[in-house]
Amino acid sequence: MHWKTNRIIRLVAWMAALLTLAFASPAIAQGKFAPRQISQGQRCPVCHMSPAHYPQWRAEIIFKDNNMAAFDSPVDLFRFYRHMRKYDQQHTVADIGAIYVTDYQQGGWVDAKHAFFVSGSRVRGPMGGDLPAFAHKVAAQRFIAQSGGQLLRFDEVTSAMLRGLHGGSGSGRQDMSRKPMNPCGVATGMSSMGHAEMNR
Numbered sequence: 001m002h003w004k005t006n007r008i009i010r011l012v013a014w015m016a017a018l019l020t021l022a023f024a025s026p027a028i029a030q031g032k033f034a035p036r037q038i039s040q041g042q043r044c045p046v047c048h049m050s051p052a053h054y055p056q057w058r059a060e061i062i063f064k065d066n067n068m069a070a071f072d073s074p075v076d077l078f079r080f081y082r083h084m085r086k087y088d089q090q091h092t093v094a095d096i097g098a099i100y101v102t103d104y105q106q107g108g109w110v111d112a113k114h115a116f117f118v119s120g121s122r123v124r125g126p127m128g129g130d131l132p133a134f135a136h137k138v139a140a141q142r143f144i145a146q147s148g149g150q151l152l153r154f155d156e157v158t159s160a161m162l163r164g165l166h167g168g169s170g171s172g173r174q175d176m177s178r179k180p181m182n183p184c185g186v187a188t189g190m191s192s193m194g195h196a197e198m199n200r
Contacts, residue, residue: 033062033097035109038070045069045087046076047127054126059101059112059133063091074101074117074131075165082159104132105139113154116140119161121149129165131157 038060040052051058051070059077061069069088071077077099080087099112110133117131118140124130131152134140140151 032066033064035098035100036060036062036068042070044072044076046079047072049126055107056102056104057125057130057132059099061096062098062100063095064097065091065095067091072126074112074133075125075127075129075162077101077112078131078157079162082162101133103135103139104143106135108135110135115154117152117154117157118143118147118149119152119157119165121147123147127165131165 038052038058040050042051043049044051049072051060051072054072057073059071059074061071061077061080063069067090069080071080081093081099084091084093100109101112101115101117102108103110103115112133115133115135116137116139117133119131120129121132121144123132125132132143134143137151143149144151
């Protein structure tokens, strides 16, 4: 009887280890290319908003020369990545050391190359239509079941798709489709700080 108990304990431990591996976030780089804190003063090179104001959506690129670019959302990250010469005359894709996005539900950095993105959902991001990111496929699928959309991997986000995602500005944790926009495309509930930020 004792050996059966030990066998059950070992089996439970083995299954727990498998579940831990299955739901652990993809490994992220350490050292020089590790994720960095985004300061309040940093601006997105695409829209010039402050990524620090959108903790649920922010993304970043770490370059091999130790420079960094921060973005208010995945959609602006991809616009930069797909058209880098338009926004950055000093770097190319070959100069990138690491790319990170924020897990939409859990928070924390995720290697963008291993993340799961959702396009076409009802949830609005800082730039209107956006690409909420997830560390795990099952989380992205649950999100799609609730909010609609299409599951994509990093290389499946094309320039043509990005052209269809535009407009609006808002809070990362809210569905901005429910907030009225003024003629400038800014949510009417945005604070005075937000308006000043957009005018810089």
